[in-house]
Amino acid sequence: xxxxxxxxxxxxxxxxxxxxxxxxxxxxxxDTKVIIGPSGTGKSTLLRCINRLTPADKGRVxxxxxxxxxxxxxxxxxxxxxxFVFQDFNLFSHLTALGNVRIAPTKVKGMKKAEATRLAMxxxxxxxxxxxxxxxxxxxxxxxxxxxxxxxxxxxxxxxILFDEPTSALDPELIGEVLxxxxxxxxxxxxxxxxxxxxxFARAVADEIIFMERGIIVEHGPPAQLFSSPxxxxxxxxxxxxxxxxxxxx
Amino acid sequence: xVFKWEWVGKLAEGLPLTLEITFTCIAIGIVLGVLLALxxxxxxxxxxxxxxxxxQFFRGTPxxxxxxxxxxxLPNWGIKLSPFIxxxxxxxxxxxxxQAEYFRGAIQAVRGGxxxxxxxxxxxxxxxxxxxxxxxxxxxxxxxWSNEFILMLKYSSIVFTIALLDLMGQGKxxxxxxxxxxxxxxxxxxxxxxxxxxxxxxxRLIERRVRIPGLGTEGEAR
Numbered sequence: 001x002x003x004x005x006x007x008x009x010x011x012x013x014x015x016x017x018x019x020x021x022x023x024x025x026x027x028x029x030x031d032t033k034v035i036i037g038p039s040g041t042g043k044s045t046l047l048r049c050i051n052r053l054t055p056a057d058k059g060r061v062x063x064x065x066x067x068x069x070x071x072x073x074x075x076x077x078x079x080x081x082x083x084f085v086f087q088d089f090n091l092f093s094h095l096t097a098l099g100n101v102r103i104a105p106t107k108v109k110g111m112k113k114a115e116a117t118r119l120a121m122x123x124x125x126x127x128x129x130x131x132x133x134x135x136x137x138x139x140x141x142x143x144x145x146x147x148x149x150x151x152x153x154x155x156x157x158x159x160x161i162l163f164d165e166p167t168s169a170l171d172p173e174l175i176g177e178v179l180x181x182x183x184x185x186x187x188x189x190x191x192x193x194x195x196x197x198x199x200x201f202a203r204a205v206a207d208e209i210i211f212m213e214r215g216i217i218v219e220h221g222p223p224a225q226l227f228s229s230p231x232x233x234x235x236x237x238x239x240x241x242x243x244x245x246x247x248x249x250x
Numbered sequence: 251x252v253f254k255w256e257w258v259g260k261l262a263e264g265l266p267l268t269l270e271i272t273f274t275c276i277a278i279g280i281v282l283g284v285l286l287a288l289x290x291x292x293x294x295x296x297x298x299x300x301x302x303x304x305x306q307f308f309r310g311t312p313x314x315x316x317x318x319x320x321x322x323x324l325p326n327w328g329i330k331l332s333p334f335i336x337x338x339x340x341x342x343x344x345x346x347x348x349q350a351e352y353f354r355g356a357i358q359a360v361r362g363g364x365x366x367x368x369x370x371x372x373x374x375x376x377x378x379x380x381x382x383x384x385x386x387x388x389x390x391x392x393x394x395w396s397n398e399f400i401l402m403l404k405y406s407s408i409v410f411t412i413a414l415l416d417l418m419g420q421g422k423x424x425x426x427x428x429x430x431x432x433x434x435x436x437x438x439x440x441x442x443x444x445x446x447x448x449x450x451x452x453x454r455l456i457e458r459r460v461r462i463p464g465l466g467t468e469g470e471a472r
Contacts, residue, residue, distance in 0.1 A: 053370060080372030090363035093465045094385045104371035107381055138464020149367075156371060 002064070004029045004191055005160055010049050010059035012042065019045045020056070021215040027160070027193065032186040034202040034223075035195045037212035038238065043195040044087075046212070047162045050193075051075075051082045063159065080108050083153030083161035088169050089145040091137040097124060097148045098133040101155045108156070116155075123151040127181050143174030147181055154185075161185070163194040197246045199239070203227070211235045252430055257437055264420030265441070271337055271406045271416060276399055278342030283349030288379065290354050301350070308347035314408055316340045321412045337409035345402050352398065356391035357383060389466050396453040400446050407442075417441055 005027040012020040019042040027033060035043050048054035050061055052068060052075050061068040068078050091100050101120035105111040111119070124130045127147035137145055146166055153161050163182070167175040179201050186192055186205035196202070202209055203223050210220040211232075219226065219235045230236040289301045308316065321336035331339065360383050368378035407418035415423065421438035425431045 051370060053366060076372045076374050078372075079370055082370075084367075084370035086363060086367065086370075088363060090361075090367035092364060092367065092382055092386075093361075094382075094389065094462050103381060104373070107377055108372040136463045136465075138462075152371070 002029055003027070003062075004031070004064060005050070005193070006062040007046075007050065008060045008062075010046065010061070011057045012045055012049055012054065013057055019215055020049065022059070023212070023215070023217055024059075025210060025217065025220065027191060029159075030189045030191055031207050032190075032192045032194070032205050033208045033210060034206040035193065035210045035212060036197065036199075036202070036238065036242065037218075041212045042215045043212055044164050047084070047164050047193065047195060050162060051079050051084060053084070076108070080104070080156055081159045083150075083156060083158035085146070085149055085153055085161060085163045085166050087165040089137070089142070089149045091145050091149055091152070093137055096134050096136055097129060097140065097151075100137070100148055101152045104152065105155050120151070120155055123154045124148070126154065127151045128177075141174060142170045143177045146170065146178045150178075150181055150185075160191045160193065163192065163196065165195050165197070167196065167198060197242050199243050199246065211238065213238075252433055253437075257424060257434060260424050261417060261420050261434075261437060261441060264415055264417040267414060267416040268403070268406055268418075268445070271334075271341065271409060271414075272399075272403050274338050275341040275345055275406070276402055278338070279345035279349045279398070279402070282342070282346035283353050284384070286346060286350035287353035287357055290350065291357050292375065292379070305347045305350055308344050309351075313340065313344050313405060314411065316344055317408060317412065333409070333412045333414050336412060337406075337414055341402065341406060341409075344405075345398060348398055348401075349395065352391050352395050353387065355394075356387040359390050360386045386465060389460055389462060392453070392457050392460070392466075396450070396457075399449060399453060403445055403449060404442060 003026050007026070008024050010020050010023045011018075023042075023046055025033075035046070037043055045054060049056040049059075050068070056069060059069070063078060063081065066078070067073060068075070091097075092103065095103060098117070098120050101123050102113075102116045105116040105119060106113055121130060121133060124133055127150055129144060129147055129151070132140060132144060132148075137148070140148065150161075150166075166182070167178050170178065175198070179198060182192070182194070182201065183205050194201070194206075206223050208220055209223050209226050211218045211226070211230075211234075213234060219230060219232050226235060227239060230239065286301045286305065289297050290305075293301065317336065317340040320331065320340050321333065324331060324336075364382055364386065365378055368382040369375070373381065406416060409416055410419035410422055413419070417438060421434055425434040428434070
């Protein structure tokens, strides 16, 4: 087994507020890990520190053999290999679904337009939206927008995709279609790091759940173990609470 | 009231110059304005400050003063420019300052997540600006930016003060020969009115052509 992602002792402060205080973990190729925890515990910040959308104050991150956090690393080349799916989708408003999926392969990888179009259509097909290729983001539902944004990430053939609460901005009846896409990705062997409250998703595909609170990892382990016999009282309480609150959509 | 058809022909001789000055200056203003706006939004502190001073100066002093500094003032430093170049320079540099503020507003109105998404895909900042930020900013800016075009059409008339024979210059020459100031300037005014009308229609057409659902003010309550 090869380590794909190694996160070592990440610290991050916003002003006086210490958001992350020493987070470390590793991911193997093909892993699906789910990060859970109360809001404000630095889950989203952690994801952004991984691809340096937010620079960490201290600590190091490696993608395979390359240190992402090294100042001389070309971060654009790294980011091209790490997909990022945002809570509020952030599709490019001036481009159609097809344009959104096609733009990075053409502009970042220099792919020919015809080839990129074919690739983009394949990815839209994969998320079940080939028939919406010509629609602008404003003409799509939230669930459809999020699926397009997953297709946009997939079109770069990433080694890893980071999901930052991908279903939190969605109406309840639209969550399922996004989770279905994510589950099939996980089953196809995509390496995924997902911040979510969707315990159904975690149970279905996560190799490991990471429970974070106040800037550190409190506990981590396979879903079954965390649900049945958590080592920390807080883990059990939190799992109980979100399962009650969000139910299990999947 | 007196009106002679031959005035129309005489005044029309000034039309090409008015249009040439307007379009050239608008073009200079777009290029320089976008660069200034980008510097103001993405530049480092010193660059932001320099551009800020530039914009303050050109927005804070009369256009006529700027024109006279260039045409009458620069020769004192050994820089002698033709009336045409002086006019283009003054109006171009001036409109750039105003356009920069329009563009800056539009760039800042593009939602932050757009840049974040572009960067997360591996685009460099210049790529993200070119392929994501500016295409959206241009669409957002168009309605308010159109005002600047119309203003420029009318402000170009100040070049008559440095002996250029644009629409206004021709009008002044004609009127001071026949002393029919009121009538002649009514015709001049109608010329400008017609120009503004045509330009407004063209800009509206462009606005409609580049419109994208969900971007800009389309469909919102008025």
